[in-house]
Amino acid sequence: MIRNYEELLQTADAFTDSRTLIAAVEVDLFTHLGKKPATAKEIARKADASPEGIEFLLNALTGMGLLTKSADRFRNTPLSRTYLDAASTQSITNFIWLAGQHWNDWIGLADAVRKGRRPRKRPPPDNPAFRKRFSKALHERSFYLAPKILRPIDLRGARTLLDLGGGAGSYAFALLVKYPGLHATIFDRPAAVKVALAEAKHADLAEQVDVIGGDLFTDSYGGPYDVIFYSNVVHIYSPQENRRILKKIKTALKPGGRLIIVEYFLDKDQAHPPDVSSFNLMMLLFTEQGRCYTWEEVTQWLKQAGFSRFRRTRIDGKIGILEATLGTAQKRRPSSLRR
Numbered sequence: 001m002i003r004n005y006e007e008l009l010q011t012a013d014a015f016t017d018s019r020t021l022i023a024a025v026e027v028d029l030f031t032h033l034g035k036k037p038a039t040a041k042e043i044a045r046k047a048d049a050s051p052e053g054i055e056f057l058l059n060a061l062t063g064m065g066l067l068t069k070s071a072d073r074f075r076n077t078p079l080s081r082t083y084l085d086a087a088s089t090q091s092i093t094n095f096i097w098l099a100g101q102h103w104n105d106w107i108g109l110a111d112a113v114r115k116g117r118r119p120r121k122r123p124p125p126d127n128p129a130f131r132k133r134f135s136k137a138l139h140e141r142s143f144y145l146a147p148k149i150l151r152p153i154d155l156r157g158a159r160t161l162l163d164l165g166g167g168a169g170s171y172a173f174a175l176l177v178k179y180p181g182l183h184a185t186i187f188d189r190p191a192a193v194k195v196a197l198a199e200a201k202h203a204d205l206a207e208q209v210d211v212i213g214g215d216l217f218t219d220s221y222g223g224p225y226d227v228i229f230y231s232n233v234v235h236i237y238s239p240q241e242n243r244r245i246l247k248k249i250k251t252a253l254k255p256g257g258r259l260i261i262v263e264y265f266l267d268k269d270q271a272h273p274p275d276v277s278s279f280n281l282m283m284l285l286f287t288e289q290g291r292c293y294t295w296e297e298v299t300q301w302l303k304q305a306g307f308s309r310f311r312r313t314r315i316d317g318k319i320g321i322l323e324a325t326l327g328t329a330q331k332r333r334p335s336s337l338r339r
């Protein structure tokens with residue numbers, strides 16, 4: 001929320017910190033620093049970069065609190081060492097790379113607003129190198145978010161789960177840890193499921209995981225499954241495309257099976273929550289026909305596809321979870337009558 005003149009100025013300039021961080025990751029600055037202090041000249045040599053440029057960048061990052069400086073030597077802070085050094089197991093350098101990709105898209109915003117969506121300049125979405133890094137990037141975010149998002153979800157009694165458009169499998173893995181009796185299938189583009197397989201092995205979950213590499217529109221999802229988890233895909237596609245996918249989801253679920261959609265749902269006014277209407281703007285730049293939808297729009301598609309018993313949860317005022325059951329609503333019998 002921007003309330004005054006100062007905040008307007010800050011917003012106009014907010015890209016400088018973001019761009020500084022992205023550039024530092026692009027030249028592997030935090031990785032070159034690693035665990036030891038170093039001078040600007042030493043880092044410039046390792047990065048094969050201009051000593052003057054590296055020195056300015058190191059000083060700016062020190063000002064931002066991401067490095068410390070003593071005499072002419074710079075050092076990673078514990079935060080930078082943990083998240084920004086590519087050698088760390090908790091590194092989010094792929095996610096920051098993705099922010100850089102989004103930056104390139106955002107530059108075209110005024111153009112897209114004036115002239116409409118433009119053909120993408122980026123590699124196509126099924127380009128293996130792009131997809132591999134994209135999957136790793138989202139894993140660095142979704143792995144961290146998973147416990148919070150999955151807290152309200154109860155999968156007791158379920159045996160089989162499909163993580164559709166599951167990317168590197170972040171949510172499926174978190175669910176397998178929570179429900180050890182569950183078996184998960186991850187469906188995504190071939191390059192993404194390769195990352196998922198490697199992550200499953202890394203997390204010691206390979207025995208509970210299968211993958212299907214394919215296209216959401218043309219390939220079979222396998223099944224039928226007890227539960228389909230579908231996170232962050234709806235916004236990529238048009239209403240017609242989403243309805244086509246929902247029809248396929250229906251055939252891949254057991255009767256009474258559950259669909260769990262995780263999405264950036266808009267409120268009815270389409271302007272709130274603000275993080276979601278801003279994300280929606282990015283869809284103008286990042287997708288051919290995608291956008292964020294309201295809870296009501298998606299619920300309507302689900303009703304038409306034969307789902308009922310809807311449950312909505314909003315996490316951190318931003319990410320939405322819409323749960324639905326395949327089949328018509330049945331009145332639950334009082335617990336004393338259930339056997």
Ligand SMILES: C[S@@+](CC[C@H](N)C(=O)[O-])C[C@H]1O[C@@H](n2cnc3c(N)ncnc32)[C@H](O)[C@@H]1O
Pocket residue numbers: 131135138139142164165166167168170187188189192214215216217230231232233236
């Ligand atoms: C925004 S990512 C979400 C990944 C993961 N579900 C998460 O929430 O972290 C969208 C995923 O859907 C996959 N996807 C989108 N369209 C697809 C298609 N037509 N066929 C197969 N996978 C697709 C992408 O490859 C990507 O992994």
